[in-house]
Amino acid sequence: MLLRAHQSIGRTGRRMPFRRLMSRLLSGLFCLILLVASMAVTPAVARNASLLIDATDGRVLQSRDANALWYPASLTKMMTAFMVFQAIEAGKVDWQTKLKVSANAAGQSPTKFGLKAGQTVTVEQALKAMLVVSGNDAAVALAEALGGSEAAFAQMMTATARSIGMERSVFRNASGLPDDGQVTTARDMAVLAMRIISHFPQHYHLFNLRSVTIAGRTQGTVNGILSSYPGADGMKTGFTCGSGYNLVASAERDGRRLIGVVLGGRNRGERAALMTQLLNAGFANKGSGSQSLKDLAIQVSAAEQGPPPVALNGGDCSVASREEGGTITSAARLSGWGVVFGAFPKRNQAEALVEKMRKDLAGTIGKSRPAIIEKTWEGVSRYSALLVGLEQADAGKACKKVWAEKGYCLALSPAVLTNPNAEWR
Known part of the structure; x- marks a missing residue:
């Protein structure tokens, strides 16, 4: 059929010239192509990243944005520990080498063990405080001892990371405290975990310790996966508002060991749930992945090229929850000696009592943290009101004062x- 120049008719009823019609159609098509192209190349910011590997051969079992840059938070301490293991192997230090805690180390932001400026600790004590409690003070003490300064040690960390195949990780400090230049990936953390397990199996048990005692002060682990997941026996947690809730975990069942990495959980519960899902899927699937960690390193997608996302705003990252002394609501974060004043059906009742006891005991005990922990007895949930992070002597003093006033107090x-199975209220 022969097309005529005035064949098309517009909405007004008048015919539109053919050339003008084609021009508009082509213009619209061009805009559509540009839109689709821009959508294809715009990196998508993942809500979290994860990776699961077989620890024996490094085969990838599951992967989600494993090469995306992320803030490591306290997963950094795994790299610091690796550096310590290497220094011990090289004979530069040994477990009983004495470290003098500097004012800089002692003054680190929480989380910390509570080392004092001028205090002397051994390499073993500092390493345990760093891994069990996630002590930033202990991490910096180790860094200064091995590198002369934390900055110099961080450069050593980055160089070592690159030498073992951590392709995208950069370290600026030994603890994982926020620094825009300190980044890693789920893949790199899996490489590090696998290297620790394979090269330093004699030290791996340090990642499974449940408590550490220094100078008569005992604090428990912050790693809840060790008690919540059957077969889990080590590795590290991490959290900053930039990173979200991170976790590297290793578990063994029936002679098979897996390593999981979760970056960017919205809270501790989601972090644990994501790791549980990863490990369960891995143990349920007896097959081996077809891709190796080395293969994964060269497959950085467009979506993984961007800067690290800021994972959390509000909630756990509100000003109040970041302040030292904020209320602990997870049993996995309890540490030191504690005193419990009772359990209540409503959370606000427990909160009111804790606040009252903090004021009443202000002149009797040293530093403490309030904690409201939900526990279930015989199918009924109740909220326990506690003060934790105490020295043993202060726990005793607190209960003596409460008892003198005819109140309830139990030192823990x-x-x-x-202990998640302990019954106290």
Whole structure:
């Protein structure tokens, strides 16, 4: 059929010239192509990243944005520990080498063990405080001892990371405290975990310790996956508002060991749930992945090229929850000696009592943290009101004062406080 120049008719009823019609159609098509292209190349910011590997051969079982840059938070301490293991192997230090805690180390932001400026600790004590409690003070003490300064040590960390195949990780400090230049990936953390397990199996048990005692002060682990997941026996947690809730975990069942990495959980519960899902899926699937960690390193997608996302705003990252002394609501974060004043059906009742006891005991005990922990007895949930992070002597003093005023108080040792099966209220 022969097309005529005035064949098309517009909405007004008048015919539109053919050339003008084609021009508009082509213009619209061009805009559509540009839109689709821009959508294809715009990196998508993942809500979290994860990776699951077989620890024996490094085969990838599950992967989600494993090469995306992320803030490591306290997963950094795994790299610091690796550096310590290497230094011990090289004979530069040994477990009983004495470290003098500097004012800089002692003054680190929480989380910390509570080391004092001028205090002397051994390499072993500092390493345990760093891994069990996630002590930033202990991490910096180790860094200064091995590198001369934390900055110099961080450069050593980055160089070592690159040498073992951590392709995208950069370290600026030894603890994982926020620094825009300190980044890693789920893949890199899996590489590090696998290297620790394979090269330093004699030290791996340090990642499974449930408590550490220094100078008579005992604190429990912050790693809840060790008690919540059957077969889990080590690795590290991490959290900053930039990173979200991170976790590297290793578990063994029937002679098969897996390593899981979760970056960017919205809260501790989601972090644990994501890791549980990863590990369960891995143990349920007896097959081996077809891709290796080395293969994964060269497959950085467009979506993984961007800067690390800021994972959390509000909630756990509100100003109040970041302040030292904020209320602990997870049993996995309890540490030191604790005292419990009762359990209540409503959370606000427990909160009111804790606040009252903090004021009443202000002149009797040293530093403490309030904690409201939900526990279930015989199918009924109740909220326990506690003060934790105490020295043993202060726990005793607190209860003596409460008893003198005819109140209820029970002192809890770190072993009881961190035992998920212990019954206290």
